[in-house]
Amino acid sequence: MRQMSWFNVTSLTLGFAFLYLPMLILMIFSFNESKLVTVWAGFSTKWYVELINNRAFLDAAWVTLKVAFISSTLATVLGTMAAIVMVRAGRFRGRTLFSGMIYAPMVMPEVITGLSLLLLFISLGMDRGVFTIVLAHTTFSMCYVSVVVSSRLVSFDQSLEEAALDLGSTPFEAFRLVTLPIIAPSVVSGWLLAFTLSLDDLVIASFTSGPSATTLPMKIWSSVRLGVSPEINALSTIMILVVAVGVVTASLINKRNVLRQRREEAAAAKLA
Amino acid sequence: MRRLLIVIPYVWLLALFIVPFLIVFKISLSDTAIAIPPYTPTLDVSAGFGAIRDFFLELDWENYIWLTEDDLYWKAYLSSLKIALISTFLTLLVGYPIAYGMARAPEEWRAMLFMLVILPFWTSFLIRVYSWMGILSQEGYLNQFLLSIGVISEPLVILNTNIAVYIGIVYTYLPFMILPIYAALEKLDISLLEAAEDLGCSRFSAFWLITVPLSKQGIIAGSFLVFIPTIGEFVIPSLLGGSRTLMIGKVLWEEFFSNRDWPVASAVAVVLLLILIIPIVLFQRNEQKQREAGK
DSSP states (O other), rough: OOOOOHHHHHHHHHHHHHHHHHHHHHHTTTTSSSTTSSSSBOOHHHHHHHHHTTTHHHHHHHHHHHHHHHHHHHHHOOOOHHHHHHHHSSTTTTTHHHHHHHHHHHHHOOOHHHHHHHHHHTTTTTOSSSSHHHHHHHHHHHHHHHHHHHHHHHSSSSSSHHHHHHHTTTTTEEEEIIIIHHHHHHHHHHHHHHHHHHHHHHHHHHHHHHHHHHOOHHHHHHHTOOOOOOHHHHHHHHHHHHHHHHHHHHHHHHHHHHHHHHHHHHHHHHHH | HHHHHHHHHHHIIIIIHHHOOOOOOHTTTTTSSSSSSEEEEOOOGGGGGHHHHHHHHHHSSOOOOOOOSSHHHHHHHHHHHHHHHHHHHHHHHHHHHHHHHHHHHHHHHHHHHHHHHHHHHHHHHHHHHHHHHHHSSTTTTHHHHHHHHSSSSSSSOTSSHHHHHHHHHHHHHHHHHHHHHHHHHHHHHHHHHHHHHHHHHHHHHHHHHHIIHHTTHHHHHHHHHHHHHHHHHHHHHHHOOOOTTOOOOHHHHHHHTTTTOHHHHHHHHHHHHHHHHHHHHHHHHHHHHHHHHOO
């Protein structure tokens, strides 16, 4: 192994400092005593206490989690179906349109997706709230799920499924007992992706929500428009930490599962 | 069974993706009105064939003509393209050395570095943009730091200018640039570089003649992944940009929420979509070519 050159070490150090310093500073200053966010006045956790006592934030967090949970679950079901259609269904009428509809929402500017869904809900006379945000989030995140799941479906050995069918299982049983366990890790990552996309979204939620439902990003947005606030720093710190712990745990679990699966597949290949 | 599998996601996407667009297009041909909903005409199918014909007769391209007449709009489109282009280039400048360093790092570090690049992608976009507000403001951390080491004697005005927008875009879209370039560089055979150096090539010209061309696919993919979403960006110009930062995503938002001019907002959306089709098609074609080359 060649020694890393000073250039590579510098660019990595600077690069990761650039990626992480802003968030680090934000987290440090969330423990700042002073209301003036940029002047350090001693350690304090009072902004966390204020945050917990702020009903509006708690309500918004609850709405956000509800929307994220329902929409990511729906998106996982629909996205997995779409992935199976894309990879397995062969030719059918309207296939080009179908694959276009899967890819387009991912490159669409959020302002357009939001505007168009809002105009749909209005022309149907629907009351806007949690339900309409769920519909909107499901629609764009199912496309991400289907891309994640289909990349796994493409790489897996279809003869396993065929063997199950030959041995007398119904297509549904073959899916439940053979295909689903194999693609499960990608379905889980699809769900996680859909969940975070929904947690994150500001623009589409602002368009499709009504006065009855405010999500956390919408609440953050209305406070930060006026400038930096210590309460938002505290909230951001909590969100960053939750995500960091979640992602690291998920990737460790995923790594273990992938290793185990590889071992099992290798063992099965040896038997065959 | 098979039919149901196709029909359910198909109908969902038709109803919640295609139909909304047709509605946007229809409203873009309508006129603004002080009513609920604030446009005219509205289609009333129950009123019979004559009403439907009148409805179509009342639609026109007036809003699109308006877009060309008021210079706010075409300036906003041009300025979005300019900002997207410059920030894509800046992201490439910042991202390439990082991807290069990652690809040259010891094998056992790479998974860790990879995860460190992905991690910001999972954290809230809004928070990542917001974190720069405290850094770049007049009395922000950057100015405090530069004043204290004596580089500047007066605080710099960065927040609420286009410079802050560039910084915000580079920061939030950096992972999209790093990952495809890293994927291309990781596959690169180092013995090619050694051969070039043995044959008398300087390090620098070996980099230009071998490394850059072989990572071209990654550069192209990364640039599209940054360029396409930045054009319609709304959060970054609104939080970090100033009143003079003109981006079309912001114009659309204000047209809709502040001016309540739905027909014009819809026309802005349709034109934005038409502009985006070109880079999206080019990107798709590039990906297709790469997939075929990979087979």
